[in-house]
Each structure stands twice: as structure tokens, then as C-alpha cells.
Amino acid sequence: MEKDYRQVPTSEIHPFSIEDGNGNVHVSVMHVGTSTNRKFLYITAIIVNLVSFVCGTSLGWTSPEIPLLKNLTNSPLDHVMSASEEGWVGSFLPLAAAIGPLGAAILADQLGRKKSLLISALPFIAAFVINSFATNVWMFYLSRFLCGLSIGLVFTVLPMYIGEISDDEVRGSLGSFMQLFIVIGLLFSYALGPYLPVTTFNIILVVPPVVFLLLFSIFIPETPYYLIKSGRDDDALRALLQLRGNEQSLAQKELEVIKVQVEVDQSNKATFVDIFKSKSTKTALFISLNLVAWQQFSGINIVLFYTQSIFTDAGVPLAPEICTILTGVLQIIASALTPLLVERLGKRILLMQSGIGMGVSQGALALFFYLKDDRGSDVSSIGWLPILCLAVFIVTYCLGFGPLAWAVMGELFPGNVKSTASSATASFCWVLGFFITNYFGLVSEAVGKSGSFGLFAGCCFLSFGFVYKYLPETAGRSFAEIQELLGGQRKM
Template identity: 60%
Template sequence: MSEKKEYEYGPVATNENGAEVDAVRFNTESNGVTILSQNTMVSQQNHNSQPGDKKFLYLAACAANLAAFTCGQAFGWTSPEIPILKSNGTENPLGQPINPSQEGWIGSFLPLGAMLGPFAAGMVADSLGRKKTLLVGTTPFLATFLLGALGGSVNMYYLSRFLAGLAVGCIFTVLPMYIGEISDNETRGQLGSFMQLFIVVGLLFSYALGPYLPFATFNYICLGIPVVFLIYFFMRIPESPYFLVLSGNCEAAIDSLVKLRSKSRDSVQKEIEEIKLAVDDATTNKKSFFDIFKERSLTMALVISVSLVALQQFSGINIVLFYAQDIFTNAGVSLAPEICTILIGIVQVIASGVTPMLVERKGKRFLLLLSAVGMAISQGALGYFFYVKDGGNDVSNLSWLPVASLVLYIIAYCLGFGPLPWAVMGELFPGEIKAAASTVTASGCWLLGFLITKYFNVVTELIGTGGSFGFFAACCLFAAGFVWKCVPETSGKSVQEILDILGGNTKA
């Protein structure tokens, strides 16, 4: 496999007789090329040095990540709303409490839908476009929160959560693609970290408002964010220039780059040529998913990618996010459960903001190891608390332990196993196979999320709450061993260098 080269300039231009010319630029009237004189080329080189203003690029990234914020709202929705649906109070829109099986389905329908979302997104992202796919993929959230506000039967909440899952699976697949394609080399890493940050801010939004607002009111407020996203993103934010070149619309790609870079048309010509080279390379060398198993390095890359997201799920993250308020209620902590949940949300936002800075200094492998060990300690401590409590012993002197354990767990998760499995996945595969590998990895992740969320209550009845969190702690210890043994450091390495390591050609 040849290493993809980064070209300093575009391909050598020739005239109709095959002779080399100084430079080319797109002609807005004829869609052909215009031969530039030497003086014009010098002028264009001056334009290429134009720094531009990155404000609109950051605005575009923030606008796109309103979709991620809505995902966070959906993740956090169950924490304040499930306790209401389980209550006998007048605030319960069902009029009667749900049973444990219904609770499990409400929690697990989101990851079930998210398992299917990547396949739908993958099929249309290259035909419909990144922007339109994000718009279409976010639309189910409108029905999600409307059903949440109006739902009078448990089946409507099942449908609501399933639709939320479809949207989540689509957004998790297409949003990183869109952000990566609109970013420049200087901002790609920073803008790529926005998704995790917006998700946890959305979680905090649900944690902070859900317990204190009427059921319907909270859902109507949640509905407002995707509405704002759909309107603003559709009207103001351009399509990915990479997709526009891929679809043969180079003029629109230039217009998109002009807007994103806040530069003149001449000054974005070099970047357009680089995008064309990347598109040509990816189109020429495009592979199917099954081609992964023809090379040892790609097979190992898939094993690592799938294993990291699987271990992410087996750390118990969905249980913590979906049922945080219930966990604190069952633990009988001295603080109000909803206050503890808000505290967890705040810690998550802070930790997610720190992670990008630590990645640059310490690397991904170190942070994954630290994350796995920290989660193992915190889940083990939480398991011990519930083991003592469920054994009928007095735990009043340990009332601080559940809060401390989950705070430590959230910090450890956000430092490593939250954002980094997806970042590592993006670095393991070359462009011609990345879409197929990403779709399978994401779907596998959400399949496990569905199974764990659906059957958590069943397993808890068999082995106790302490045993369940003890199992998660053991999985986190296994995750540390897996990272130590199998995962190379990917930071600062090209895709080919990483594949050479995985293929046994060079040492990590």
C-alpha cells in the first residue's frame, strides 16, 4: 500500500498540445481552465499567502455541532425522565408507573436505532452530500421530542427513543466527516474535539433542566435546539468542499472554500487542487469492507478499532449516562440525586475541555491506559459500595463514595475511552477503506450499547448491583491490558507508518 503524499502544489498544468504551463485556475464562466501569465501567477502566489479570518470556520463548526448537542440532550433525557415515568405522581404522563422491562426498552431503543443509523448515513453521504445528510439525519429529533411531549403510551416513548437513535447513528457517522473536510490543517484537531464537548454540554442541559421542569415543557425546550440547527445550518453554512469536488461541482467547491476561509477566489486555488488530488486518489483506490481481511495490518486495525469501542461500552458508560439519577437514588446519597447528576455533568464538560490539550502532550496510548485504570478503580469502588449496601450493612459513613466514584469515572472516561477510540479509528485506516470500516465499527459499538442497556436490569437482578459494577471494573482492567499489549501510539504518525507497525514491518 503506498503512502498518500501531501502535495505542496497542484499537478503540473498543460495546454491542449501537452506543453507545460505556469499555472491553472478555474474559469467561472466556462468550467474550463484559464492559462495564467507569469505576472498573474506571481499575483496568485501573493493571494495564496493571504491569511484569511477563521471566525466563520469556527462558527460553521459550532453550528454543525448543534447536532452533537442534540445527541447529548437525547443521551441525558432518560436520567431525569425515567424516574418520572416510574412514579405514581400526577407528573407521570402515562398515568401509571412503567415496569422494569419497559424501563429497559426505553433505555435501550436509542442504541438499537443508533446501530442502524451509520448504515443509512453511509449510503447517502456520498450521494446526497454531508450537509444534506446531516440535515436529514437530525430531522428525527423533531419527532423524538414531540413524541416525548405528547406521548400518552409507552409505545410512543419506544418510538421516540428509536428515532433518536437513528439520528444519533447518522450524526456520529457524518459529523466528524463534515468537520474534517471543512477544517484546514491548523484547526482540524481542535475543531474535531468540538463534538465531544458539545455532546457533554447537551447532557448537562438535560441533567440541569429535566428534573425541575414539567415533562412536556422539558421536551418542548429540547425541541428548540434541533429547530435552530436545521434553520441556521441550512441557510448559512456551506457544503463540504471535498464533497462538492467529489460530485464534480468545482465552482461550488471554490465558493464554499471562499466562505469557510474568508479568502479570495484566487487564494483558495491551491487547496482546491489538493482536494482534487485527494478525491482522485480515494476514487481510484476505493476498496470494499472485505478487502480489509486481505492484509494483516488492516485486519489488526479493524480488531483494534472494534475492540476499543466495545471496551468503551463495557466500561458501563451508557448505564451511567442513562441512569445517573437512579444510581444516586438507589445509593441513598445525602445530596439530592438530581444535584449529584448535575455535578457529574459539570465534571464531564470540564474534563472534555481538558482532553485535547493532554492528547498533544501525552499521546493517545498513555491517556487510554490512564483512562482504563481510572475507570476500573471507580467502578470497583462503586461495586463495593453496592455490595456492602445490598448486604444489609450500614453505609451512612460511605455516602460520599458513589459521588466520588462517578466523578472519578467521568473524568477518567472523558480523558481517554470517551473520545479517543473514535480518534484512533480515524487514524488507523486509509481513506479508501475508512468509510466502510467506520460504519462497521460504529454499528458494532451501538449493538453492544443496546445489549448492555437492555439487559442491565436483568443482570443486576441475578448478580446484584454490586456485581454488575464489579463486572464493569473487570472489563476496564481488561481494557488496560489490551491497550498495553495491542494498541500502538498513533499520534504524530502517518496512516502508512501505523499500518507498518500493525503489519509487523516496524516497531512501535
């Protein structure tokens, strides 16, 4: 019978290692007992995720601002924004977000996780300042590009930071904080954007990244893993004492284990090509790339960027602005439930349920637009359907593919390839996001909104099949156990 290390006293737990089929050694870090006082750990997760909130305000920015920019009465522009300009305003963010991770890996390894996240706040600040004074569409292009660079950094480094400060028991729930704070930021944009002038709204958006810079730089430590890697063992111990509730024996044991892992990782330094030399890392990359691909092919960026426009096109009985705000509230409720559910049900079950829920809702939305646009039918009696469809889509996305695709990525890779693999995954995700966002209008013209949402529905159902066949459960498992699953040495 396999030993459950989570039930073993701390004194019995020691660093241990596994070797994959290619001779690479990986060390388990967290089977050293768990803290009974996680107050500072949760405070740290909340403060670091303030930058996720800023990401959310950026992702939701286009939903209220595009309609204002297309109305000369409210727009700072001297012309009505064209469909092409609207497409580029939406797609410059994912384009830059695909570039951001390329530098994120270097920054995370050379400057550290903390400094990299601090740097990520600077383009946000510059972007919102530019928006506050923008008078031509090129300035909005630049601001959206800057936001994308920051998002690319955050989506690469933040999962690494959370993974390196957490213990096994709460790693999954803390990893899902990112999605929760993103949707709170989305609601912030949805709720304020439609009712404030463009300039005023963007001045307000400067405040959150400034607050993050101050709180994170002053009160929150670098990850113990990076501090040990940099030869700062005393600082690492101080950080562990903070994160583990000042439990001296636990922090000291964990320090020794991390030292072993850092030594192994540095002796096995790897490039991107080396990922393909080990079955476990090759499988990890395959899973990570597919999870973010299915996330993008669900149509999430179209929904987030153009929520208000979708409700307007659907002709729903409620004001589109109100529907959008209600959607944002649902996102927060669902994302708040995810940390509670992920440790009980596991990531695999939640991801499968997410794929089915998103597929059903997108399919129903496709049917609505087929009846309304393609058949010319009177849909006034089912005007509530788009609201229900987007509500179900948002809830099931936030319970699964929204937070868990990134949380899983942070758990799969050993330290010697984690930054490289994470940046490659994030870049791939946003390259797909760019093409989907930029060309959604052309595809929609060719096959109609019904065809577009029908394609998204099909992809959502396929995502269920992928998770069922290929994804092992990672919740509550140590890094060593996960590597054994990926390497085929342990059954799912």
C-alpha cells in the same frame, strides 16, 4: 533523520503517496502548510456539533424522565412504568443507533456529509414532538427509537465531516468537540428535566435541532473532499478558502492534493470485504471495533441513562438530582480540557489513563454496593463515595474513551473505505450498547450491583492493556504516516 513536514515551508510540500503491502495506494492530504487563521474552521466545528448537543440531550433524557414516568403524579401515562418497560425505553435508543449507521454510509457517499447531518436532525425533531404528546409507553418507545436512528447517523458521519475539514495540527482537538457538546447536552437534560413537566421539557428539546438545521444549512459548507468527489471543484475551492482563512495559495495547494486523493480513492473503490485485503485497513478496523467495545463495556450507557437512579439506590446524602447536575458539570469541565491535552499528550496516553481511572472508580463503586447490599453494612459514613466514584469515572471517561475512540476512528481509514468502516464500527458499538442497557437489570439481579460494576471495572483495566499493546499514536501525524504505522512499515 526523518523530516518533520510541519516545520517545512508550504512551497516545499507536495502531494505524496505510500503503497501498502497489497498494492493499494494512499495519498497524504494535509502536509501542504497550515493556516494562521482558523476562525471560520472553529465556527464550523461549533455549529456542526450543535447536533452533538442534541445527541447529548437524548442520551441524558432517561435519567430525569424515567423517575417522572414512574410517578403517576407527574407522568402522562395511566400506569406506573414497569421494570421491563423501563428497560425497553432505555434500550430502544442503542438498538436503533445500531441500525442508523447502516444507512449512514450510503447517505454520506450519495448525498454528502452535510446533507446527511441535516437529515439526522429530522428524527430528533419528530421524537421530541411525539414525547410532548405521548400518553402511552409505546409512543416513548417510538421516540427513543427515532433518537437512536439520528444518533447512529451522527456518530458515523460527524467524525468523517470533521476529519475532512480539519488540518493535521487541530484535527485531534476538533475531533474531541463532539464529546464536549454531547456532555453539554447531557447537563441540559440533567438540569432541566427533573424540574419541568414531561410535556414542557420535550417541547423545549425541539428547539436545538431546529436551530442546528437553520445555521448549518445556511452558513456552513460541504467538505472539500466530497465536493471534489462530486466534480464541484469551484465549490471545493470556495469551501477551502473559508476553512483556511482566505489564504489563496494554501487553499489552492490543498485543493490539488485532495484531487489526487479523490482520484486514488475512486480508482480503489472498495467494499467492506476489501477492508480485509490490506493489512493497514484490517488493523484499522480491529483497533476501531475494540476501542468502541471497551467504551461500551466500561458501563458508560448505564451511568448516562441511569445516573439519577444510581444515586438514589446508593442513598447518597445529597439529593440525586443535584448529584446528577454536578456530574454533568464535571463532564463539561473534563471534555473542555480534552482538546487542550490531546495535542500535548497524544491520544494514546489519554486513553491509557482513561482506562485506569475508569477501572479504579468502577471498582470502588462495586465495593460500596457490596458493603451496602451484599453485606448489609452501615455505609452512611462513606455516603460520599458513590459521588466521588461517578465523578472520577465521568472525568476520566471524558478525557479518553468518550471522545477519542471516535476521533481515532476518523483518522485510521482511507477515503475509499471510510464510510463503510465507520458505519460498521458505529453499528457494532450500539449493538453492544443495546445488549448492555437492556440486560443490565437482569445481570444486576443475578450478581447484584456490586458484581455488575465489578465486571465493568475489569473491562476498564483490560482496555488499558489493549491500548498499550495495539494502538499507535495518531496525534499530529498525517494520514500517510498513520497508514505506515498500521501496515507495519513504521514502528510505534
